[in-house]
Amino acid sequence: MPENLYLSANLAKKYAKLKQKKYREEFGLFLAEGVKVCEELLKSDYEVEALLIDESKKESSVAASNCRKLIAKSDVFYKIADSKSPQNIMAVVKYKEAKIDSEVARFVAIENVQDPGNLGTILRTAAWFGVQNVLLSSDSVDVYSPKVIRSTMGNMFAMNVIYCDDLVGFARRTFPRHKFFGAELHAQKRIEEIEVPENFGLFFGNEANGLRRATIASMDENYLIGGSGDVESLNLSVSAGIALYRFCGK
Secondary structure, eight states, X not given: OOGGGBOOHHHHHHHXXXXXXXXXXXXXXXXXXXXXXHHHHHTSSOXXXXXXXETXXXXXXXXXXXXXXXXXXXXXXXHHOSSSSOOSEEEEEEOOOOOOOTTOSEEEEEOSOOOHHHHHHHHHHHHHTTOOEEEEETTSXXXXXXXXXXXXXXXXXXXXXXXXXXXXXXXXXXXTTOEEXXXXXXXXXXXXXXXXOSSEXXXXXXXXXXXXXXXXXXXXXXXXXXXXXXXXXXXXXXXXXXXXXXXXXX
């Protein structure tokens, strides 16, 4: 293997920093780990700076792509990777400008989500039901977190995700013809009683506190997901999955 195809020490140090949000924003780069994730990435319009390949495990279908490839020694590869048991390949990817399609029939909005796994699962579930436009409040977890990207299994690369300082205000301006529905633990109407319109947005709140009171008050309708067990609340990604099935399922 020619020497110039090996990952340099300086680049290795730079890429290892991408596990932290401040460096992702500084460099405009993020990591995408694993074969499946990279396969989905290469189908998208994201620009790949480099594919990093573990020296001890060079075989990969993704490695056949035309992207720039850098071989990393295994110990270096593990230092860069966020996961504890990384696969043989990861990509260093450039940020791209987020855009939302205001003509779509449905979207998801999430307020103050903090758990990367929850956000990743919601994005993956939304993609399954054909929802590609997602609004996030600016105090939510970073969508380019390695854990979020792994949780989406690469589906986020085909989605439009944008952060908003004023979640409801931005949604109203962007989707003026849509009806907004909020998940609310004390709502009077159960989700199965909701009449689903053609154009709608689904709003979900923080894992511990749900939607803020002001957000709840600004919804067109709020709903609850009824249960019979002695449990205080549903996991955020589970409740989002139920709502997406109810509103988008055929």
